[in-house]
Amino acid sequence: LIVVTTHTVPGREIVEVLGLVRGNTVRARHLGKDIAAMMKNLVGGEVTEYTKLLAESREQAFDRMLEEAHRLRADAIVGVRFTTSMIAAGAAEFLAYGTAVKLS
Amino acid sequence: VSRTDLAAAIMSAQTKEPTEQQLIAQAYFDGELSATERADFEARMMSSTELAREVAELQRLHVLARRFAGPEPMDAEWRRLDQDPIQRAGSTLAYILLIASGAGLSIAAFAGLYLLEGVHPLVRLLLGLGLTGFLLLLALALRARLRTLPYDPYEEIER
Numbered sequence: 600l601i602v603v604t605t606h607t608v609p610g611r612e613i614v615e616v617l618g619l620v621r622g623n624t625v626r627a628r629h630l631g632k633d634i635a636a637m638m639k640n641l642v643g644g645e646v647t648e649y650t651k652l653l654a655e656s657r658e659q660a661f662d663r664m665l666e667e668a669h670r671l672r673a674d675a676i677v678g679v680r681f682t683t684s685m686i687a688a689g690a691a692e693f694l695a696y697g698t699a700v701k702l703s
Numbered sequence: 704v705s706r707t708d709l710a711a712a713i714m715s716a717q718t719k720e721p722t723e724q725q726l727i728a729q730a731y732f733d734g735e736l737s738a739t740e741r742a743d744f745e746a747r748m749m750s751s752t753e754l755a756r757e758v759a760e761l762q763r764l765h766v767l768a769r770r771f772a773g774p775e776p777m778d779a780e781w782r783r784l785d786q787d788p789i790q791r792a793g794s795t796l797a798y799i800l801l802i803a804s805g806a807g808l809s810i811a812a813f814a815g816l817y818l819l820e821g822v823h824p825l826v827r828l829l830l831g832l833g834l835t836g837f838l839l840l841l842a843l844a845l846r847a848r849l850r851t852l853p854y855d856p857y858e859e860i861e862r
Contacts, residue, residue, distance in 0.1 A: 600734075626857075631798055634801070645777070647781065647861075647862075650861075650862045651860065651861055654770075654860045654862045655858070655860045658766055658769070658857055658860055659857050662762070662766070669734040
């Protein structure tokens, strides 16, 4: 499965559009990590607790999008985008979406 | 996850001969099953803990391989800090104090409800029910988290 952010796949022709595929998740870390993150917020530097939280969310949303494309028997997902929004303090929502297509 | 950890996980997966179940799980994961086979596999996975774990393990390896990135200079320092006795003892002590404080506050809240004078019995009852409900939900959420942890391949992602 080819996943690209562009709207075309170089060297291949899109022969069928299967539709929108997307995956989302909302994840949180436990209270202990939130407290540790709060302390790092006071002293500066990378807040690794939240770096990890966002990375986990991004990968899970991405996998859910891939799963939907697999179900549609897609050859590629084009125009992939990621968005994030605030749901609750200390929780991250990630949405990955794109267009599932069949290639020549 | 370090390069060595990932290599060890892949080597361990390769040294054993895969069972038929593992091969089908791999085919499912790679999207190689037909629609009927896929639906049949998913129905079996819903009732089989072993099969669900097999797929979760494949997913874990897949996610790790995809996230395979070179270390950054700061990573080594974070690891050294994780092993540092002062850092470890300090954070353990801090967590123990926080948990003890949470447990103590819960007990004090219950005790306070019944020791405070001038509180209407109905209010006392409702507050007691609310507090019990909150603690019960917390315990259930913790139980659910511990039960689903083995099926969560995203826990090992660092960045």
